[in-house]
Amino acid sequence: MAKTLTFALMDPPFENARSTTALRLIDLAVKGGFNVNVFAYEGAVYLPFAKQAQHPNAVHGRSSEEENHPLPRSWIAALMKEAGAKGLKLDWVNCGLCVDERGAAEAIEGVRRGSPADFWNFAQNSVNTLVIGTK
């Protein structure tokens, strides 16, 4: 049976490198055969926000298709798909109150609403937990 790792994330998308680094670590965990739990707290609930949209970039001189702007929701969906293909699970929980405060309820499929109690349960049932705090 695959072991499980838990991550807690706090940073919103598009504002620093910690979000991307966290997804890199999650990607490696999935590649390494681990189930992964993610508890998204504060601004991190916007990482899987379903309404993130690509756009053209006039400064780069590229259309929306050419720019192919990265969307964390797409990265997370790809990670969930990758985990599923390996018989693993990426279980992503958004802090419900954080979602309410921010109007971030529309998340991609596979993301569920939860509370710090979920994080506690995640941590108790994981071989290790990494909290990537904001600054």
Added chain:
Amino acid sequence: MKVLNIVEAAYRGTLEEQDDTIVWFCHAMKGANADIDVLLRGNAVNYAVKAQDASGLAFGGAEQTQPPKLADDLAKLKGKSLTATVREAVENEHERERSKIPLLDRINVLIVPRANPDGGEAFVRDTAVRIDMNRDHLLLLLCQGSQLFLQRWEQKRLATLARIASVDPGE
């Protein structure tokens, strides 16, 4: 109106945004005819390094096709009459390279065990020329005790030294 935009928080979301958001903002403001220059400070001076390669990011089947090219973005700013950007960055990069040289390889440390041997001999504060060094070392209006000593010791060598700091262990 003249604007100086200072960038010092580097690599904030550059992978997700595929550029630096402040450099991008400068491009856009320049497009609106803003008279703007950019100063790269701190880690942001690394934006001027050409050999950066941020390609290859992929999560599952989602691959990044347009990774950030920060040096190219700076070069394009330069093409928009923002020459100060790259020049400042390079100067700061040189300073950073210089800072990698161990401190003791860049400075001379002169330790004078007794800066006022005449006063010591007479057991008074004044030097032989009646200067109270304890009241003069901050003003530096008169010849410092250590300099007085060194002048006697090696006049020519002293002239080549630029004093960065004076330390009075008695204070």
